[in-house]
Each structure stands twice: as structure tokens, then as C-alpha cells.
Amino acid sequence: xxxxxxxxxxxxxxxxxxxxxxxxxxxxxxxxxxxxxxxxxxxxxxxxxxxxxxxxxxxxxxxxxxxxxxxxxxxxxxxxxxxxxxxxxxxxxxxxxxxxxxxxxxxxxxxxxxxxxxxxxxxxxxxxxxxxxxxxxxxxxxxxxxxxxxxxxxxxxxxxxxxxxxxxxxxxxxxxxxxxxxxxxxxxxxxxxxxxxxxxxxxxxxxxxxxxxxxxxxxxxxxxxxxxxxxxxxxxxxxxxxxxxxxxxxxxxxxxxxxxxxxxxxxxxxxxxxxxxxxxxxxxxxxxxxxxxxxxxxxxxxxxxxxxxxxxxxxxxxxxxxxxxxxxxxxxxxxxxxxxxxx
Amino acid sequence: xxxxxxxxxxxxxxxxxxxxxxxxxxxxxxxxxxxxxxxxxxxxxxxxxxxxxxxxxxxxxxxxxxxxxxxxxxxxxxxxxxxxxxxxxxxxxxxxxxxxxxxxxxxxxxxxxxxxxxxxxxxxxxxxxxxxxxxxxxxxxxxxxxxxxxxxxxxxxxxxxxxxxxxxxxxxxxxxxxxxxxxxxxxxxxxxxxxxxxxxxxxxxxxxxxxxxxxxxxxxxxxxxxxxxxxxxxxxxxxxxxxxxxxxxxxxxxxxxxxxxxxxxxxxxxxxxxxxxxxxxxxxxxxxxxxxxxxxxxxxxxxxxxxxxxxxxxxxxxxxxxxxxxxxxxxxxxxxxxxxxxxxxxxxxxxxxxxxxxxxxxxxxxxxxxxxxxxxxxxxxxxxxxxxxxxxxxxxxxxxxxxxxxx
Numbered sequence: 001x002x003x004x005x006x007x008x009x010x011x012x013x014x015x016x017x018x019x020x021x022x023x024x025x026x027x028x029x030x031x032x033x034x035x036x037x038x039x040x041x042x043x044x045x046x047x048x049x050x051x052x053x054x055x056x057x058x059x060x061x062x063x064x065x066x067x068x069x070x071x072x073x074x075x076x077x078x079x080x081x082x083x084x085x086x087x088x089x090x091x092x093x094x095x096x097x098x099x100x101x102x103x104x105x106x107x108x109x110x111x112x113x114x115x116x117x118x119x120x121x122x123x124x125x126x127x128x129x130x131x132x133x134x135x136x137x138x139x140x141x142x143x144x145x146x147x148x149x150x151x152x153x154x155x156x157x158x159x160x161x162x163x164x165x166x167x168x169x170x171x172x173x174x175x176x177x178x179x180x181x182x183x184x185x186x187x188x189x190x191x192x193x194x195x196x197x198x199x200x201x202x203x204x205x206x207x208x209x210x211x212x213x214x215x216x217x218x219x220x221x222x223x224x225x226x227x228x229x230x231x232x233x234x235x236x237x238x239x240x241x242x243x244x245x246x247x248x249x250x251x252x253x254x255x256x257x258x259x260x261x262x263x264x265x266x267x268x269x270x271x272x273x274x275x276x277x278x279x280x281x282x283x284x285x286x287x288x289x290x291x292x293x294x295x296x297x298x299x300x301x302x303x304x305x306x307x308x309x310x311x312x313x314x315x316x317x318x319x320x321x322x323x324x325x326x327x328x329x330x331x332x333x334x335x336x337x338x339x340x341x342x343x
Numbered sequence: 344x345x346x347x348x349x350x351x352x353x354x355x356x357x358x359x360x361x362x363x364x365x366x367x368x369x370x371x372x373x374x375x376x377x378x379x380x381x382x383x384x385x386x387x388x389x390x391x392x393x394x395x396x397x398x399x400x401x402x403x404x405x406x407x408x409x410x411x412x413x414x415x416x417x418x419x420x421x422x423x424x425x426x427x428x429x430x431x432x433x434x435x436x437x438x439x440x441x442x443x444x445x446x447x448x449x450x451x452x453x454x455x456x457x458x459x460x461x462x463x464x465x466x467x468x469x470x471x472x473x474x475x476x477x478x479x480x481x482x483x484x485x486x487x488x489x490x491x492x493x494x495x496x497x498x499x500x501x502x503x504x505x506x507x508x509x510x511x512x513x514x515x516x517x518x519x520x521x522x523x524x525x526x527x528x529x530x531x532x533x534x535x536x537x538x539x540x541x542x543x544x545x546x547x548x549x550x551x552x553x554x555x556x557x558x559x560x561x562x563x564x565x566x567x568x569x570x571x572x573x574x575x576x577x578x579x580x581x582x583x584x585x586x587x588x589x590x591x592x593x594x595x596x597x598x599x600x601x602x603x604x605x606x607x608x609x610x611x612x613x614x615x616x617x618x619x620x621x622x623x624x625x626x627x628x629x630x631x632x633x634x635x636x637x638x639x640x641x642x643x644x645x646x647x648x649x650x651x652x653x654x655x656x657x658x659x660x661x662x663x664x665x666x667x668x669x670x671x672x673x674x675x676x677x678x679x680x681x682x683x684x685x686x687x688x689x690x691x692x693x694x695x696x697x698x699x700x701x702x703x704x705x706x707x708x709x710x711x712x713x714x715x716x717x718x719x720x721x722x723x724x725x726x727x728x729x730x731x732x733x734x735x736x737x738x739x740x741x742x743x744x745x746x747x748x749x750x
Contacts, residue, residue, distance in 0.1 A: 089707050093716045117714045149607045150414075150525065155704065156711040164412045164422045175414045175608070177618075177698050180707065184696060187491055192499040193524050193617065195607045 029101055029233070029240035030074070030291050038080040041067035042100035045085030046182050049206040049314050049321045050106065059083045062314040063104045066125060066231060066248065069304045070102065073247050073296040078303050087180060088156030092117050095232060102244055103232040106200065108158045113232070121230040122245045125307075127327040127336055128200040129223030130162050133208055136218050138195060143170060143222055150175040152185050152194035159199050162225040182207075200227050202315070202323055209320045243290050250297045252339035253279065254306035256330045261305045268298060279342040286342060297342075307337070393717070400721075404713045405430075411708055413700050415616060426709050433705030434726060440619070440701070441688040441730075444626045448687075449680075451627060452634025457664065459639050470635070477632040483693050486625040490697040494617040497524040500608060516604040523609075524617060528602035531613035541596035544587035552580035618699040626690060633683045641676030642668055674745055681738035688730045702726065 033039050043063060044051040051061040068078035084100050095103045096117065106128075107113070109121040132151070134140040140149075143166065153160050155178040167174050177194050179185035189197040190211060197204070201219060208217050231248065233241050254260070257276060259267050268280045278284040281295035288294055304310065307330075315323045329335030359365045393399055405427040412422050417435045420428055458470035477485070498504060500523045507519035507530075521528040556576040563572070588596070602612035645668050653663035692703035706723045710716045 089711055089716075092714060112714060148605055148610075152698075155708050160708065161410050161712055164410050167412070168422055174412070176412050177414060178700060178704060178708065179698050180695050180704075184487075184698065188495060188698060191495040191524060193495055 029237045030243060033074060033101055037075075038082050039067060039071045039074065039102070040082045040084060040100045041070075042084045042086045042091055042094050042103040042105055043067065044105050045083075047106065047203060047206065048210050049319065049323075050203070051104070053085065060314075062126075062310060063106070065304055065310040065314070066104050066251075067102070069251060069300045070244060070247050072300045072303050073243065073250075073290075073292050076293065076296075076299045076303075088154060089180070092119065092232075095119060095234060098234070101233070101240075106203065106229050107232055108227045109230045109232075110158065118235040119232045120235055120241045121232050122241075122248050124228035124230045124336075125248055125251075126202065126229040128202050128227035128229055130159050130198060130225040130227060131201045131204060131223055132196045132198045132220045133189075133204045133217055134196045134220065135192075136216055140196065140220070142220065143167075143224065144172070146174060146196055147172045148174065149195035150177055150193070152177045152179065152189045152197045154178075154182060154185055154199060155180055157199065158225070158227065163198050166224045186211075200229075205323050206315075206321045209322075239291060243292065246290060247300065249339040249342070250279075250300050251304075251307040251310065252330065252337045253342060254297070254301045255308040256332055256337075256339060259301055259306060260309055261302055264298060264301045275342060400718050401715075402718055402722075404715050404718075407713075409709065410712060411705070413705065415619060415700055426713065429705055429709060430702070430722070430726075433700060433702035436700060436705075437688060437691050437702040438730070440623055440626075440691055440694075444623060444630060444687050444691075445684050447623075447627045448630035448634050452631040453638050453669075455631055455635035456638035456642060459635060460642055474632045474635055477629055478636075480629075482625070482629050482690055483696060485629055486621060486693055486697055489625045489628075490617070490621040494526075494621050495524050497522065497617075499523060500525050500604075503604075503609075517601040518604075519601060521602050521604070521609045525608055526614060526616040526618075526620060528609040528611075529613040529615070530599050530601045532597040533600040535594075535596060535598050537591055537594040538596040541587060541591065545584060548580045548583035548587070551583055552576040555579045616699075618694070618697050621697050622691065622694045622699045622701075626687065629690075630683060630687055634680065637676045637679040637683060638672065640679065641672030641674070644675040645671045677738065677742045677745065681735060681742070684738065685731050685734055688734065689727060 041064075043059060043061075045053040045059075047061070047063075049061055051059060051063040054060055064083070067081045067083070071080040072078045074080075084094065086094050086100075086103075086105060088105075091103055091105050091107065092113065094100050096119075103119075107121075108128075109124065113119055114121060132140075132143070132146065140146060146167075151163060151174050153163055153176055160176075160178070163174075163176065177188060179188065185197065186207060188194055201223065204219050208214050208219070211217070231244055233244055254264075257279075259276075259280075264280070267276065268282055271277060271280075271282075274283075278286055280298045280301075281287055281293070285294060287296040290296070293299075305313070311325065311328070312318065315321050325335070327336045329337065331338040360369075390399075406425050408423050409426040409429045410422050411426075411429050413420055413429065413432050415436060416432045417439060418428075418432060420432050455470050455473065458466045459474065461467045461470075503521050503523035503525075505516075505518040505521050509517050511517065518528075519530040553576070556572045559572040559575055600611050602609040602614075642664075649667055649671065650663055653667040654660070658666065691701050694701040695704040695707065698704075702723065706719050710719045713719075
């Protein structure tokens with residue numbers, strides 16, 4: 001099955017190759033998206049809380065909201081997105097070949113992916129780090145306790161290489177158990193086939209929470225890697241990159257200024273701050289510089305919400321996941337999010 | 344052709360077009376040029392498209408350190424080994440499991456085929472039910488069910504099923520067999536220091552056995568007496584091997600290595616992982632159904648009179664099958680068997696679904712680490728093609744050999 005998928009990808013590359021001259025003439029991604037009438041976003045289909053396929057066929061989750069925000073910036077309609085479920089292995093090829101416009105799928109920004117795969121990453125929308133999920137009764141408290149253990153890991157993730165690096169640096173032996181699908185991995189791990197499962201802390205928390213005996217498991221305190229998750233687009237279309245990056249900045253900046261979907265109308269009509277007036281499109285030409293309408297930021301906040309709202313809706317304290325925000329707060333509160341000025 | 348040929352010898356274009364052979368050649372030539380042109384056009388398009396996307400193919404990454412750790416390997420490999428070596432590890436895993444599946448499904452398939460054509464109603468219908476059910480289940484589903492519902496449901500390593508369990512004074516638990524959802528650990532002979540010497544004795548024993556076998560064959564060819572060549576050769580081998588073992592006294596060249604329970608896993612002995620065994624047994628189960636049908640076609644292709652004649656000569660049912668029917672059935676069964684065997688190496692790639700590190704799984708890992716999807720897929724397609732070609736060449740050779748004996 002997987003072979004068929006990969007062969008399919010190869011065929012796509014070849015077909016894309018045959019029509020390359022045409023797509024090059026078609027011009028910018030933004031124009032293509034506008035002409036097509038909807039955005040195509042590459043996402044995960046089975047990462048609870050983050051991005052998952054619901055039983056009615058629609059997609060929901062934290063990452064899905066970013067795609068909705070981009071669609072709102074362009075079309076003023078968050079539903080104008082077609083989601084493409086991708087495995088870790090397929091995701092970059094799908095982006096390179098032009099099958100998708102933007103990749104929002106827990107992709108860690110690294111130098112290799114930036115330079116060698118010819119992708120452009122936005123600033124991170126989530127600062128994550130890799131850790132291990134283990135059974136509480138296994139007595140494992142730190143990485144050193146994992147010497148000789150069988151560790152399940154998803155193939156195609158940065159976690160796979162971080163795992164071998166960290167274990168080698170500490171001189172620990174282990175047996176990797178590689179799975180391509182998260183479902184098979186969960187099955188094997190929760191049945192006790194593996195002693196630990198390593199992935200980004202956020203994903204571990206999200207998956208463990210959906211498991212009936214969640215309290216039997218714990219995530220190790222240690223974080224063994226930096227995983228800045230960011231959206232990615234192809235090299236060579238800076239206008240499109242700008243739009244995606246500034247859409248993310250809208251989500252950050254509105255949280256920083258406490259503008260929410262509930263109060264955005266009131267703020268726009270009452271604010272005296274010229275920066276906010278510019279930002280919300282009450283005056284100025286910020287939107288048209290990006291090739292979208294001037295009230296794009298207003299539309300995003302109104303229809304999708306600010307970063308904090310999105311976070312709380314999918315990962316916050318009222319959800320089963322309850323992932324602490326940690327570094328993922330605005331700089332004004334000591335976090336790492338810092339939206340550059342809307343001027 | 345010499346230029347001094349008289350003009351009349353050079354055929355006119357019209358007469359050439361009327362020549363069948365020339366016309367055929369012309370059409371094939373035009374078609375060939377067209378194909379070459381299309382392929383050339385397509386590949387130059389692909390290359391220029393890849394260049395504009397910054398995806399120019401390059402195979403330099405193969406020699407770089409892979410950073411991969413593989414759970415099951417037949418050769419020395421660690422994360423500092425190259426990507427090429429990682430590929431080799433996967434290839435060996437694929438080849439070894441394919442060969443074993445071919446051998447075991449041939450044996451089991453033949454057994455099922457014989458049951459299927461048996462005159463015993465129950466036996467024949469059990470075989471029929473097996474074939475019909477297995478043939479109609481997608482292989483991936485079979486493997487997933489087998490892995491999830493059977494192997495993962497075994498007890499965990501802490502409550503493993505153990506045979507011959509002993510606990511040493513230091514609290515180390517040993518057993519001759521440990522079965523858990525991790526897989527099967529078996530006590531297994533491992534070479535010790537004196538084995539270096541013992542190897543030569545084994546080599547000598549093999550040579551002696553071969554000599555005995557050849558001698559008996561030659562003698563039976565001369566006298567027409569029935570020779571039990573294989574039996575005597577085996578006995579000769581065992582006798583020399585045993586004598587060698589005894590002569591070495593207390594320095595046993597092989598030692599039974601018992602699996603010991605560790606903190607997480609058992610260690611030592613022979614280890615067969617759940618993933619390997621799921622893939623192996625799933626494939627054998629699946630392939631045997633097809634092999635059985637190929638053999639049945641072969642057996643039923645042998646005229647009934649052959650069986651009746653054999654029985655009339657006083658041979659029993661099984662001996663008639665073995666000596667008369669199966670040798671003739673083979674000839675019919677080999678071409679379909681070839682296609683089935685070709686499928687096996689490709690089917691092992693489904694191991695990726697249940698966590699077995701076969702060629703395809705490791706390819707995926709390398710693609711992830713290096714981002715070189717196009718190069719790896721080209722490479723892996725070439726490898727599968729080579730493997731299939733080798734299998735089919737061998738089967739064609741075998742087919743020819745069997746056919747020649749008949750005529």
C-alpha cells in the first residue's frame with residue numbers, strides 16, 4: 001500500500017515535471033489559490049487535538065485553525081480549504097511538487113529542510129520538545145533508565161533521528177520499533193510490545209489523553225530536543241510566504257493586544273491607537289500590500305480568533321489534553337512569540 | 344556493400360516498400376524512434392522541472408553516515424554506518440525472509456494441495472475452506488489481524504510464558520524458551536573459542552559425506568542396485584562430527600546459550616521478534632493457498648491413467664504421488680509458481696505496516712533523514728526489479744531443466 005503511495009508520488013513528480021513549464025507561467029501561488037477558489041493545506045489526519053479527521057469527514061484541530069486563518073485572509077471564509085492528509089514521509093514531497101500550497105503538519109524547522117529541501121518556514125507556531133511516554137509501573141524516571149529498552153517511534157519524524165543521537169551521546173543501547181502509522185504504533189505501545197514511545201511532548205500528551213487508562217502512563221520530565229513547529233511553503237514565492245507569515249503574526253499580535261473574536265468589533269470602532277487602526281484595516285493599506293483585502297486581519301480575528309483562543313479551544317485547560325503553554329505565550333508574558341510590527 | 348555494385352542491384356524504394364521484411368523493419372524502426380523521443384522529452388522535462396524546484400538528483404548522500412538504528416539486522420550495523428549499508432541491512436532482511444517464505448510455503452502448499460485432492464471428504468474440504476478463505480482476504484489485513492490479534496495479545500515480558508525456567512543465585516532468570524509479546528526467545532547453540540578448530544572437522548566431515556554419496560551413486564549406476572546415498576552420507580557426516588566433538592574433550596565448540604530475563608527484554612539465545620514472525624507466518628499462510636492451487640493444477644493435469652497404472656503396479660497412494668504424479672505435475676506447476684514467488688519479495692514490503700524493518704521500511708527512514716525521496720525510490724525500484732529478475736531467471740532455468748528431463 002505504502003509502495004503504491006510512494007510510486008504515486010513519483011508519478012506526480014514526473015507529471016508535475018511534464019507540466020512544469022505551464023505551472024511556472026501561471027505565476028504566484030496567491031494568484032493560483034485565488035483562481036482555484038480554495039486553499040490546499042497538507043495536514044495530519046490522526047493527531048488528536050492538533051489535526052484530525054472527524055467522523056463527518058471534516059477536519060478539526062489546532063493546526064487546522066491556521067489553514068482556516070489563511071483562507072480567511074484570502075477569501076474572508078474559513079471554510080475555503082481543502083485538506084490533504086499526509087504521512088510524515090510524504091509531506092515534504094507533496095509540498096515540493098506543488099500538490100499543496102502550505103504544509104501545517106507538526107513539521108520541525110531544521111537547516112536541512114530549509115536549504116536542501118528548498119522550503120521556507122515561518123516563525124514557529126508552537127515550541128515543542130521531544131520526550132518519552134512510559135508506563136508508570138515500569139520504574140523509568142529518566143533517559144538513563146531506558147538502557148536496553150525497546151522504544152517505539154514513528155518513522156519519518158525528526159524524533160527518529162533525535163532518538164538515535166541522544167542514545168548514542170549517552171552511550172545507551174536500545175531497540176527501535178518503527179511504525180509508519182500512528183494507529184499501529186499506539187496499538188503496539190499500549191499492548192506492552194515497547195517499553196517507551198518517543199515523540200514530541202505535545203503529541204504524547206494528546207494521545208495519552210485519549211487512551212482509556214491514561215493515568216497508567218507518564219511523560220518523562222526531560223526534553224531531549226528543540227522542536228520548533230512551523231508552517232512551510234516552497235522556496236521561490238516570497239509574496240506567498242509573506243502572506244502566510246503575516247497571517248500567523250495577526251494571530252500573535254491580536255493576542256498580545258487582547259483583541260479577541262468577541263471584542264474585535266468594539267475595538268475597531270473605539271480604538272484611538274493608529275497602529276491598531278492600521279492593523280484592523282480601519283485605515284491604511286496593509287492588506288493590499290500583501291495582495292488581500294485591507295480588513296483581512298479583522299476577518300481572521302472575527303472568524304477564527306486570536307492565538308490564545310485557538311489554543312484554548314483545542315489544547316487548553318478545558319480540553320482533555322490540557323497542554324501547559326510553557327514557552328508558547330507572547331513575549332509580553334515571558335514567552336517566545338513576538339509579532340513584528342504591523343506598520 | 345561495395346560502391347562498385349551495378350545500379351540494377353540497388354532495389355528501388357517502391358520495391359523495398361513491397362518487401363514484407365523491410366516494411367516490418369520500417370514500422371518497428373519508426374516506433375522505436377518515437378519511443379526514444381518521448382522518453383527523452385519526458386526525462387529532460389523532469390530534469391528541468393526538478394532543477395527549478397531545487398530537487399536535482401544526487402546520490403552522494405548514500406556514503407554519508409545514516410544516523411539510523413535498526414532493530415533487526417543480519418550484519419554489523421550502527422548509527423555511524425552509511426546510508427548504503429542501512430539499505431543493505433534492509434535488503435538482507437527482505438531477501439532472507441523471502442527465501443524462507445518461498446521454502447516453507449512450497450512445502451506447506453504442496454501438503455495443502457495433496458489434502459485438497461484427497462478422497463477423504465473432511466480433509467479435502469478443510470483444505471478447500473482454507474484456500475478459499477485465505478485467497479479472499481487482502482494480505483495487509485491478514486498481517487494486521489495476525490499481528491494485533493495474536494502476537495500483541497501475548498503476555499508481556501514480565502508475565503512471559505517460560506519453559507525450563509531456572510533462577511540462579513544472583514537472581515538471574517534463565518529459560519530454554521521465553522514467549523511474550525516481544526517475540527520468542529529460544530536456547531540456541533553458539534560457537535565458543537574452540538569452534539575455530541572444530542570448523543575444520545566439520546569441513547572434513549562434509550567432504551567425507553560428499554565422497555560417500557558420490558561413491559554410492561557411481562556404484563549404484565554400475566550395479567543397478569538401489570543406493571541409500573543420502574542416508575549413508577548423513578551418517579558419515581554425523582559420525583565424524585561426533586568423533587570430533589568427543590576428541591575435543593571438555594572444550595565444547597558449541598555451547599547452549601540460554602535466554603536470560605533482563606530489565607526490559609530477554610537477552611541471549613535465538614530471538615525471533617513478533618514482527619518478523621507475524622510477517623513470516625502471515626506470508627506463508629497467504630502464499631501457501633496460492634501455491635496449493637498451482638500444485639493442484641499440476642497434479643490434476645497429469646492424466647488419471649498415470650495414477651491408475653502406478654496403483655496397478657502395486658505402489659501405494661503416497662508413493663504413486665511421490666514417484667509418478669508429482670514429477671510430472673511439477674512441469675505444469677512451475678510457470679504459475681514463478682509468478683507467485685515473484686510476488687513474495689514484493690509482498691514483504693507490507694512489513695512496514697507492522698514495524699518490520701525490511702528494505703522498504705528502511706528506505707522510508709532514509710528518505711526521512713535525507714529528504715532524498717526521488718533518488719531512494721528510483722534505487723529501491725531498481726532493487727526490486729533486480730530481485731524479481733533474478734528469481735524469474737532462476738525459475739526459468741529450473742523450468743527448462745525439468746522439461747528437458749521429461750523429453
